[in-house]
Amino acid sequence: MPMTTERKLSLRPSATFPQHVLDEIHRAADQGIYEIRGFGAKRSLPTFDDLVFLGASMSRYALEGYREKCATDVVMGTRHAKKPIELKIPITIAGMSFGALGANAKEAIGRAATAMGTSTTTGDGGMTEEERQSSKTLVYQVLPSRYGLNPDDIRRADALEIVVGQGAKPGGGGMLLGHKVTERVAGMRDLPVDIDQRSACRHPDWTGPDDLAIKIQELREITDWEIPIYIKIGATRVSYDVALAVKSGADVIVVDGMQGGTAATQDVFIEHVGIPTLPAVRMAVEALQELGMHRKVQLIVSGGIRSGADVAKALALGADAVSIGSAAMVALGCNRSVFLEDYEALGTAPGYCHHCHTGRCPVGITTHDAELQERLPPEQGARWLRNYLTTMVLEIQTLARACGKSHVLNLEPEDLAALTIEAAAMAKVPLAGTDWIPGNNK
Amino acid sequence: MKAFDLNTDSVRELNQYLHDSPSGKLSVTNPAGRHCIACGIDNAVEVSIDGHVGYYCAGMNKTAQITIGGNAGPGVAENIMSGSVRIKGNASQSAGASGRGGTLIIEGDASARCGISMKGVDIVVAGSVGHLSAFMAQKGRLVVCGDAGDFLGDSIYEACIYVRGKVGELGADCIEKEMTAAHVHGLEDLLVATGVAANADDFRRYGSARKLYNFDIDHADDY
Numbered sequence: 196m197p198m199t200t201e202r203k204l205s206l207r208p209s210a211t212f213p214q215h216v217l218d219e220i221h222r223a224a225d226q227g228i229y230e231i232r233g234f235g236a237k238r239s240l241p242t243f244d245d246l247v248f249l250g251a252s253m254s255r256y257a258l259e260g261y262r263e264k265c266a267t268d269v270v271m272g273t274r275h276a277k278k279p280i281e282l283k284i285p286i287t288i289a290g291m292s293f294g295a296l297g298a299n300a301k302e303a304i305g306r307a308a309t310a311m312g313t314s315t316t317t318g319d320g321g322m323t324e325e326e327r328q329s330s331k332t333l334v335y336q337v338l339p340s341r342y343g344l345n346p347d348d349i350r351r352a353d354a355l356e357i358v359v360g361q362g363a364k365p366g367g368g369g370m371l372l373g374h375k376v377t378e379r380v381a382g383m384r385d386l387p388v389d390i391d392q393r394s395a396c397r398h399p400d401w402t403g404p405d406d407l408a409i410k411i412q413e414l415r416e417i418t419d420w421e422i423p424i425y426i427k428i429g430a431t432r433v434s435y436d437v438a439l440a441v442k443s444g445a446d447v448i449v450v451d452g453m454q455g456g457t458a459a460t461q462d463v464f465i466e467h468v469g470i471p472t473l474p475a476v477r478m479a480v481e482a483l484q485e486l487g488m489h490r491k492v493q494l495i496v497s498g499g500i501r502s503g504a505d506v507a508k509a510l511a512l513g514a515d516a517v518s519i520g521s522a523a524m525v526a527l528g529c530n531r532s533v534f535l536e537d538y539e540a541l542g543t544a545p546g547y548c549h550h551c552h553t554g555r556c557p558v559g560i561t562t563h564d565a566e567l568q569e570r571l572p573p574e575q576g577a578r579w580l581r582n583y584l585t586t587m588v589l590e591i592q593t594l595a596r597a598c599g600k601s602h603v604l605n606l607e608p609e610d611l612a613a614l615t616i617e618a619a620a621m622a623k624v625p626l627a628g629t630d631w632i633p634g635n636n637k
Numbered sequence: 638m639k640a641f642d643l644n645t646d647s648v649r650e651l652n653q654y655l656h657d658s659p660s661g662k663l664s665v666t667n668p669a670g671r672h673c674i675a676c677g678i679d680n681a682v683e684v685s686i687d688g689h690v691g692y693y694c695a696g697m698n699k700t701a702q703i704t705i706g707g708n709a710g711p712g713v714a715e716n717i718m719s720g721s722v723r724i725k726g727n728a729s730q731s732a733g734a735s736g737r738g739g740t741l742i743i744e745g746d747a748s749a750r751c752g753i754s755m756k757g758v759d760i761v762v763a764g765s766v767g768h769l770s771a772f773m774a775q776k777g778r779l780v781v782c783g784d785a786g787d788f789l790g791d792s793i794y795e796a797c798i799y800v801r802g803k804v805g806e807l808g809a810d811c812i813e814k815e816m817t818a819a820h821v822h823g824l825e826d827l828l829v830a831t832g833v834a835a836n837a838d839d840f841r842r843y844g845s846a847r848k849l850y851n852f853d854i855d856h857a858d859d860y
């Protein structure tokens with residue numbers, strides 16, 4: 196009998212040195228510098244997927260899918276602002292800079308957010324005319340770098356967001372590599388063109404929460420106490436940070452988990468700093484509840500939100516809204532299987548791309564190259580993002596109705612069960628089929 | 638002249654008035670170290686504050702001429718856009734932080750981080766400045782007639798620093814540069830315009846070595 200076709204020897208990979216670790220050591224040996232990349236954490240983390248809803252049955256009433264109303268409106272900034280922000284849906288668009296993103300992407304996002312009745316947010320590079328024009332409700336970020344910050348834009352913003360940190364890199368500043376620092380970007384940031392721009396990680400004029408309280412007072416004075424002031428933090432010591440943000444006078448707190456994306460930072464930062472969004476929501480809600488400020492200071496949660504199910508679970512844990520960044524970019528075509536040769540030129544492929552830092556985005560989102568940007572006409576991008584947001588809202592309503600809720604904010608932790616012990620411990624939701632919450636001594 | 642007495646009027650009332658198209662001159666008495674006095678003005682008004690102020694006085698000023706008769710707390714004239722702010726006494730840390738235009742004159746000393754992250758403002762300090770002044774300074778001029786503390790101009794971009802007295806340790810990527818005739822003339826004009834008595838020839842100039850502008854593994858020790 197002939198020998199069977201050659202059988203490969205059993206090649207055993209090392210668990211300590213799997214291929215991606217070997218590749219990284221080889222890359223570091225070649226280049227002598229940490230890897231800088233875009234996108235968010237790629238490692239596997241406990242997520243909202245580890246929670247499920249307990250739909251209504253005998254002990255709860257469900258609502259009729261297409262007949263009974265399930266409202267989705269939320270209001271941000273009811274604590275101090277004379278003009279709180281009214282949103283039609285509990286999904287906002289996170290801060291992404293003009294610089295990191297091209298003008299077409301920013302415009303598409305603004306148009307989609309406006310059509311959906313939600314807000315979008317500037318980023319570490321100031322406010323562009325295009326995004327102010329295309330966004331009905333625009334949140335203006337006050338970042339450590341203060342690039343482009345000016346009182347005229349502050350006065351024409353609908354809310355201010357003081358960025359203390361972000362989930363992709365809590366404790367780190369922004370980064371924009373030289374090839375993305377074009378003349379327009381450099382002009383907006385008061386920097387020379389082509390330099391590798393590293394933003395500050397600390398604000399220049401305040402250090403701790405006591406100073407921040409006075410800083411907020413200044414911003415309120417400048418805006419005559421009209422618009423809400425948000426504080427955005429990267430999820431680390433969430434309980435303390437949320438309590439201090441409340442004490443500092445925030446109207447709204449944005450907590451960004453470690454799955455949050457970025458246009459460029461060190462891989463070691465993305466993968467190894469911060470905690471996942473799942474425990475961060477619960478910790479933030481508990482901190483607000485302890486202070487009697489839950490629902491008085493609104494909580495926006497971000498970092499790895501991808502679907503209506505993720506949103507519904509975040510709301511059930513006590514968030515007032517979520518924010519999406521990476522997912523919005525995916526809706527605009529990020530990692531879509533088109534222009535394969537351009538992905539290849541970057542040394543990547545659809546599904547694996549994290550090359551926003553290169554400025555050569557194959558689908559025209561994170562680039563300033565005119566030819567590449569043509570691949571994302573703002574109207575087309577806006578349509579995609581609207582469709583995606585609409586889908587998510589329908590999903591949230593489906594889940595909320597199934598749990599018998601006539602408003603998405605009526606979802607509650609009691610509607611959830613956890614599929615893993617980790618998720619049960621982190622979200623403080625009982626493990627499915629038990630009443631066990633690890634860490635609860637009851 | 639319109640007058641506000643902060644013993645009886647609130648800072649809120651003062652700022653609202655200043656935002657609602659004032660003109661001419663305005664005096665503020667009894668500031669008593671209160672915060673956020675006269676911030677966010679966008680009018681060519683002259684404001685004279687008689688005493689010491691707390692944090693962020695004259696923050697984000699546009700076009701107004703503001704004089705502070707005493708000392709100023711942290712972040713005075715932060716993010717100033719235009720106009721001028723003059724402090725008769727000393728200034729606390731982060732004076733003129735991220736200022737994008739206009740002029741800040743400090744007749745006394747300034748504390749740490751004076752001109753941090755500045756983006757086009759001209760800051761003239763008749764006295765000395767503390768450590769980390771002009772940290773990450775991007776544009777504009779910081780003039781120090783006295784001495785400068787350690788780490789001056791750390792991670793500086795294209796801002797220009799002039800110091801007449803002693804300079805402590807220079808910050809990363811900050812070096813002494815040639816004082817050309819054009820620099821002397823420009824500095825002379827600035828000193829005259831701000832009424833600070835000093836001879837431009839006595840100053841040394843500092844700026845960026847531009848070695849940290851693009852990552853270079855051979856400069857890793859500087860990071």
Ligand code: SF4
Nearest residue numbers: 529530548550551556
């Ligand atoms: S497709 Fe574009 S936006 Fe998406 S990861 Fe790649 S470079 Fe970034």
